[in-house]
Amino acid sequence: MAGIRFGQVDYLNTLPVYHAFEEGQVSFAGELIKSPPVLQDKMFLEGQLEVSLISSITYARNTDNCLILPNVSVSADGPVQSILLFSHVPVTELDRKVVNLTVSSVTSRALLKVLFDHYYHVEAKLCTMAPNLEQMMTKGDGALLVGNDAMRAHVKVKRQGLPYHVTDLGEVWKQFTGERMVYALWIVRKDFAKEHPDEVNALCSALLEAKKYSAVNLPALLEKGRHRTGLPLEVVEEYYRIINNEFTADHRRALLTYYDYCYKSGLIEERVRLSVWGETDI
Numbered sequence: 001m002a003g004i005r006f007g008q009v010d011y012l013n014t015l016p017v018y019h020a021f022e023e024g025q026v027s028f029a030g031e032l033i034k035s036p037p038v039l040q041d042k043m044f045l046e047g048q049l050e051v052s053l054i055s056s057i058t059y060a061r062n063t064d065n066c067l068i069l070p071n072v073s074v075s076a077d078g079p080v081q082s083i084l085l086f087s088h089v090p091v092t093e094l095d096r097k098v099v100n101l102t103v104s105s106v107t108s109r110a111l112l113k114v115l116f117d118h119y120y121h122v123e124a125k126l127c128t129m130a131p132n133l134e135q136m137m138t139k140g141d142g143a144l145l146v147g148n149d150a151m152r153a154h155v156k157v158k159r160q161g162l163p164y165h166v167t168d169l170g171e172v173w174k175q176f177t178g179e180r181m182v183y184a185l186w187i188v189r190k191d192f193a194k195e196h197p198d199e200v201n202a203l204c205s206a207l208l209e210a211k212k213y214s215a216v217n218l219p220a221l222l223e224k225g226r227h228r229t230g231l232p233l234e235v236v237e238e239y240y241r242i243i244n245n246e247f248t249a250d251h252r253r254a255l256l257t258y259y260d261y262c263y264k265s266g267l268i269e270e271r272v273r274l275s276v277w278g279e280t281d282i
């Protein structure tokens, strides 16, 4: 019996999927391993995890040994509230300015580049930095933050009345393409899936059960999210109305649109096909 090493990104947007596992309400044959998204991508690619939440762009860059698990993603249809560009000037004035991008993200860094290239027509100098709003804004004209970091920074900007422009990339992407945005996918290593199809099927069922558990136990999920992030309850509530963990035909079309623009911006080398577990011959 193979123990699945199952990667967990400890962000508010993935908690609706992991909550039931953490509570021991739903189980699978293996263990959860927590880390930030970039490290998670690395661990998965190095073979230290069999299944993981992976940034959408990382899947596109590594399709050879990856299969998407069906029915699950991290996405939002329009404003997402956790992929935020803070800037001293309006985005259209960031041409030739320095924008510091969090090291914690991959998909959103590529999304910003796509929007700069194809929507804003802005050529900024993009640097990467640790996710610290103050330092990022001191050393540059803009700062891209994701996940809990972005949400905490936004609360701080509002509370302290900091004079920053705040741009929600999910909202801009929707204005630009009319599509939702798929930020991350749950992926299994193809070689593992080939050898252990029953375990992978069981995990897919467990993921569906886990999502259902969160939906029917929403108050407990909200409380856990609030406690874990220190964010106000109403912010967590609003966020869970926005974050979507499905993976439908609309999500797939939106994801392929994102990959198309990433390709046009030179961020991926080939056009991408989506290989989904249970639908693709391996």
Ligand SMILES: C=C(O[C@@H]1C=C(C(=O)O)C=C[C@H]1O)C(=O)O
Residues within 6 Å of the ligand: 009, 011, 013, 014, 037, 054, 055, 056, 074, 080, 082, 083, 104, 105, 106, 107, 108, 109, 146, 147, 148, 183, 184
């Ligand atoms: C929407 C988000 O999705 C996340 C964004 C990621 C990225 O930009 O690479 C990776 C994992 C996701 O959980 C977010 O964190 O705000």
